[in-house]
Amino acid sequence: MAEKEQRMMNARLQFITHYTDQYSYLDSVRLALEGGCRWIQLRMKDATADEIIRTGLEAADLCHSYGATFLIDDHVELVGRIHADGVHLGKNDMPIAEARHLLGDDCIIGGTANTIDDVRAHYRSGADYIGCGPFRYTTTKKNLSPILGLEGYAGIVRHMQQESINLPIVAIGGITNADIPALMQTGISGIALSGSILRANNPVEEMQSVCRELKMNN
Numbered sequence: 001m002a003e004k005e006q007r008m009m010n011a012r013l014q015f016i017t018h019y020t021d022q023y024s025y026l027d028s029v030r031l032a033l034e035g036g037c038r039w040i041q042l043r044m045k046d047a048t049a050d051e052i053i054r055t056g057l058e059a060a061d062l063c064h065s066y067g068a069t070f071l072i073d074d075h076v077e078l079v080g081r082i083h084a085d086g087v088h089l090g091k092n093d094m095p096i097a098e099a100r101h102l103l104g105d106d107c108i109i110g111g112t113a114n115t116i117d118d119v120r121a122h123y124r125s126g127a128d129y130i131g132c133g134p135f136r137y138t139t140t141k142k143n144l145s146p147i148l149g150l151e152g153y154a155g156i157v158r159h160m161q162q163e164s165i166n167l168p169i170v171a172i173g174g175i176t177n178a179d180i181p182a183l184m185q186t187g188i189s190g191i192a193l194s195g196s197i198l199r200a201n202n203p204v205e206e207m208q209s210v211c212r213e214l215k216m217n218n
Contacts, residue, residue: 004106004128007069007085010038011129011168012190013214015207016073017042017059020198028198029059033066035197035207036216041088043073043194056082071110076102086110088131091118091145096125110170114145116159123165131192132156134173135183138195148173150186157187177206180213190214 015032017025017040029040040063044052056072060083063070072084076099079087086108089096096111103109110129111122119130136147148156153171160169168189175183176196183191193210200206 004108007108008128008168010069011170012039013037013210013216014039014041014131014170014172014190014192015197016172016192016194017044018194018198023198023203025055026058026062028203029062031203032197032207033062033068035204036211037207038066038068038216039071040068041071041073041192042082042084043088045073049075049078052078053082056084060084069108071108079103079107086128088112096122096127100126113156113169114148116156119156119160119165119167119169120163123167127167129168129170129189131172132169132188133171133192135171135179136174138174150182153183153186153188161187177210177213180210184214 015037017028019025025044032040042056042059052075060070069085071086071088072078072082073088074090074093076087076094087099088110089099090112096109099109108128110131111127113119113122113130113132122130134147170190170192171183171188172192175191175193180191197203197206
C-alpha cells in the first residue's frame with residue numbers, strides 16, 4: 001500500500017486543534033493522540049507564521065511518533081517546513097487545484113464543503129477528502145455556513161453516490177460523542193472533533209470513548 005493511502009486510512013476520526021484557558025494547542029494534540037486519534041489538523045487561525053511553524057514542528061514530531069497523520073489548516077506554504085502530511089483548505093483559502101499543483105500528488109489535500117456543489121468542485125479539483133459541515137452551531141469557527149443536520153448529510157451522500165463521487169466525507173461542526181451513531185447512518189465516512197474533546201472533564205477518556213463508538217482499533 002502506498003504511503004499516502006496508509007495515511008488516509010486514519011481519516012475516519014479527525015481532531016482539529018483548539019486551545020482553552022487550560023490547554024495549549026500542543027496540549028490538545030497530545031491529548032487527542034493519547035486518546036487514540038490518529039489524524040490531527042493544526043488549526044491556528046489567529047497565529048503568526050512563526051508561531052505556527054514553532055508549534056507545527058513539535059506537533060509533527062508528536063503525531064509521527066504515534067503513527068498519526070498530520071495536516072495543517074490553510075497554510076500551503078508551510079506544509080514542507082513543518083513536515084506536514086497535507087493541508088486542509090477552507091472555502092476562502094487557496095483553490096485546491098492550485099495547491100495540488102504546488103504540493104504534488106503525494107500530499108493529502110482536503111477541502112471544506114457545505115453543499116453538493118462544493119463537493120463536486122473539490123472532486124474535480126483533486127481533493128483527497130471532504131470536510132463537510134457544519135452539523136450544528138459551533139463556537140470554534142467564525143462565519144459559519146448554513147447548518148446541515150442529519151438530513152443535509154444524507155442528501156449530500158445520496159448525490160455523491162448517484163454521481164459516482166468516491167471521496168471520504170467527514171462531518172464537522174459541533175459534533176459530540178452522542179451524535180455519532182445517527183451521523184454514521186447518513187453514509188458519511190467519518191467525523192471531525194475539536195471543542196467537545198477539550199471541554200470534557202477528561203479529554204483523553206472522551207477521545208477513547210469516541211474511538212470505541214467509531215470502532216477504531218488504535
